Amino acid sequence: MLYRENGQFKTSYAADQQIFPIFQERWAMALLLLVAFVVLPLVGSEYWFRAILIPFLILSLAALGLNILVGYCGQISLGTGAFMAVGAYAAYNFMVRIDGMPLIVAMLLGGLSATVIGVLFGIPSLRIKGLYLAVATLAAQFFTDWAFLRIGWFTNNSSSGSVSMARLDVFGVPIESPVTKYLFVLTVVCVFALMAKNLVRSAIGRQWMAIRDMDVAAAVIGIRPMYAKLSAFAVSSFIVGVAGVLWAFIHLGAWEPAAFSIDRSFQLLFMVIIGGLGSIAGAFLGAGFIVLLPLALDQIPHLLGIPLSTATITHLVHMIFGALIVFFLIVEPHGLAKLWSVGKQKLRLWPFPH
Amino acid sequence: MGFFLETLFGGLMAGMLYSLIALGFVLIYKASGVFNFAQGAMVLFAALAMSRFAEWIPQWLGFESLLLANLLAFIAAMAVMVVLAWAIERLCLSKLVNQEGITLLMATLGIAYFLDGFGQTLFGSDIYNINVGMPKDPAFILEGMFEGGVMISKEDLVAAAIAALLVVVLALFFQKTKTGRALRAVADDHQAAQSIGIPLNKIWVIVWSVAGFAALVAGIIWGSKLGVQFTLSLVALKALPVVILGGLTSVPGAIIGGLIIGVGEKLSEIYLGPMLGGGIEIWFAYVLALGFLLVRPQGLFGEKIIDRV
Numbered sequence: 213m214l215y216r217e218n219g220q221f222k223t224s225y226a227a228d229q230q231i232f233p234i235f236q237e238r239w240a241m242a243l244l245l246l247v248a249f250v251v252l253p254l255v256g257s258e259y260w261f262r263a264i265l266i267p268f269l270i271l272s273l274a275a276l277g278l279n280i281l282v283g284y285c286g287q288i289s290l291g292t293g294a295f296m297a298v299g300a301y302a303a304y305n306f307m308v309r310i311d312g313m314p315l316i317v318a319m320l321l322g323g324l325s326a327t328v329i330g331v332l333f334g335i336p337s338l339r340i341k342g343l344y345l346a347v348a349t350l351a352a353q354f355f356t357d358w359a360f361l362r363i364g365w366f367t368n369n370s371s372s373g374s375v376s377m378a379r380l381d382v383f384g385v386p387i388e389s390p391v392t393k394y395l396f397v398l399t400v401v402c403v404f405a406l407m408a409k410n411l412v413r414s415a416i417g418r419q420w421m422a423i424r425d426m427d428v429a430a431a432v433i434g435i436r437p438m439y440a441k442l443s444a445f446a447v448s449s450f451i452v453g454v455a456g457v458l459w460a461f462i463h464l465g466a467w468e469p470a471a472f473s474i475d476r477s478f479q480l481l482f483m484v485i486i487g488g489l490g491s492i493a494g495a496f497l498g499a500g501f502i503v504l505l506p507l508a509l510d511q512i513p514h515l516l517g518i519p520l521s522t523a524t525i526t527h528l529v530h531m532i533f534g535a536l537i538v539f540f541l542i543v544e545p546h547g548l549a550k551l552w553s554v555g556k557q558k559l560r561l562w563p564f565p566h
Numbered sequence: 567m568g569f570f571l572e573t574l575f576g577g578l579m580a581g582m583l584y585s586l587i588a589l590g591f592v593l594i595y596k597a598s599g600v601f602n603f604a605q606g607a608m609v610l611f612a613a614l615a616m617s618r619f620a621e622w623i624p625q626w627l628g629f630e631s632l633l634l635a636n637l638l639a640f641i642a643a644m645a646v647m648v649v650l651a652w653a654i655e656r657l658c659l660s661k662l663v664n665q666e667g668i669t670l671l672m673a674t675l676g677i678a679y680f681l682d683g684f685g686q687t688l689f690g691s692d693i694y695n696i697n698v699g700m701p702k703d704p705a706f707i708l709e710g711m712f713e714g715g716v717m718i719s720k721e722d723l724v725a726a727a728i729a730a731l732l733v734v735v736l737a738l739f740f741q742k743t744k745t746g747r748a749l750r751a752v753a754d755d756h757q758a759a760q761s762i763g764i765p766l767n768k769i770w771v772i773v774w775s776v777a778g779f780a781a782l783v784a785g786i787i788w789g790s791k792l793g794v795q796f797t798l799s800l801v802a803l804k805a806l807p808v809v810i811l812g813g814l815t816s817v818p819g820a821i822i823g824g825l826i827i828g829v830g831e832k833l834s835e836i837y838l839g840p841m842l843g844g845g846i847e848i849w850f851a852y853v854l855a856l857g858f859l860l861v862r863p864q865g866l867f868g869e870k871i872i873d874r875v
Binding site: 478 | 657658661662665666669672675679682683687691806814853863
């Protein structure tokens with residue numbers, strides 16, 4: 213009843229190409245941004261920011277990057293954690309070694325370093341695909357795990373192997389309190405989400421999807437597979453690298469390579485599958501789901517008076533994730549995002565049957 | 567020279583164990599085209615079942631004999647693996663027929679996660695041991711040639727013998743039995759096999775059971791060597807480069823790939839490690855596989871892939 217597009221006529225090309233073509237959607241989005249930028253900082257507690265909102269936003273960003281590669285270009289990657297680590301350690305080195313390096317520049321440079329490594333490990337994708345590529349990206353994962361642990365130069369020869377970043381500021385505003393951290397992360401995530409959304413509906417995004425759907429056919433109609441695949445690797449690892457910088461600098465503060473282990477890579481892949489392959493909103497939905505589920509499993513039995521040990525919860529989380537992955541792959545390969553759009557479709561007719 | 571030989575033998579033995587896990591991958595890939603990421607989780611699951619049953623069954627039935635306990639535990643664990651194979655086929659694979667390889671890969675990743683959690687909920691998550699009476703003391707050979715001889719562990723020798731036996735049994739099963747012939751037919755061409763009346767579903771259950779059997783044997787050997795614990799399912803990730811190196815569709819490839827990786831890992835750790843800062847065992851296998859992928863994607867013994875990328 214409320215969600216209708218009749219009467220909304222498009223009279224210009226610009227209106228036809230909007231991201232949210234329906235008036236109600238634009239309002240909903242504006243409302244969401246208002247809540248995120250204004251209401252939450254006013255009402256949220258420190259626990260919310262630290263344990264839920266900041267990890268959720270950063271992991272959404274990483275999942276967004278991975279979704280470009282897996283969901284849009286169809287190249288599987290099990291090395292996302294590695295590219296996050298490259299971003300984090302590169303930005304750390306830029307910050308430590310160059311005096312007065314601004315945070316945002318270091319973040320972008322970290323992203324660029326991740327791009328270089330991403331493209332390097334993406335080169336095998338020109339000759340191989342699918343399962344084989346999974347192994348190539350796993351090589352990236354294990355190699356970077358080792359490099360950041362063993363090569364002292366990357367960690368500025370820190371004796372414990374762990375590095376830390378303190379006293380961050382952007383344009384003179386210190387990023388210290390949970391609220392400022394949250395707002396900074398939110399801004400970055402919004403900018404990148406908008407960029408990614410526009411990228412995937414532009415010519416290059418269509419090229420990625422053509423390669424994903426059938427690479428031979430794509431090559432026949434004049435898409436260069438090499439250019440399309442490597443650009444997907446580049447964009448994806450840039451975003452993932454930036455997410456790595458945020459994860460290390462803002463969320464963790466002090467970190468070691470274990471923060472970007474293979475578990476992180478799997479976790480991000482699960483977000484993309486559960487959230488929805490080939491969808492920007494899916495990255496957010498998947499990240500939200502995967503961040504919230506362990507917390508919910510921790511809290512709900514507690515409230516019901518059934519105490520579960522931490523080990524049991526970890527195992528339960530594993531089982532639920534595993535089962536959900538299989539469930540979604542069988543029932544709804546496009547994940548939560550597809551359910552969301554099916555829901556919207558239903559809402560357009562509601563409450564009338566036709 | 568003695569030291570070099572010791573390292574070499576150590577590598578060969580480690581490689582043998584990698585091959586055992588890789589064997590499971592190859593069996594399933596050959597028969598159903600599924601790249602089974604869950605093989606490592608299956609090894610952990612089987613090893614957990616084996617070690618816990620060996621502990622529980624004597625308690626339930628009230629006897630002391632270690633041999634009998636192990637025998638019964640082995641049968642029980644095998645039964646569990648068959649049920650698991652059936653469940654995987656029924657609940658997951660049969661619903662994903664004709665999907666792309668990448669989807670199946672992600673599905674087995676989900677199965678792996680599920681099994682990790684399920685196994686540890688069911689059987690507990692401490693470190694358990696499997697005692698099948700493997701000899702623990704080292705042996706010395708070639709004492710005439712070098713001072714002090716070359717030390718090798720008898721346990722490794724037994725493990726290698728078991729692995730070799732397993733390969734022979736599997737080869738006989740595939741070549742000489744009716745089921746084996748059906749399995750090879752399915753591996754060749756699903757549709758053709760189906761059209762001459764081979765039931766695909768049944769074949770897949772059998773293949774996953776055989777892979778479960780390989781996982782159980784690998785789990786017992788690894789478990790009695792290192793103890794049964796969660797890291798077992800991570801060790802199994804090492805089997806991925808092995809199958810890439812040996813070729814995804816080749817059983818001998820899995821064995822030889824495993825040996826090459828095992829030996830390469832140990833030798834590079836000893837001779838290259840100090841130059842690079844040590845610990846290169848973690849990535850050596852993967853980088854070797856990566857190099858192979860660039861030059862010869864089908865591996866040493868795999869069928870040539872005619873697939874334009």
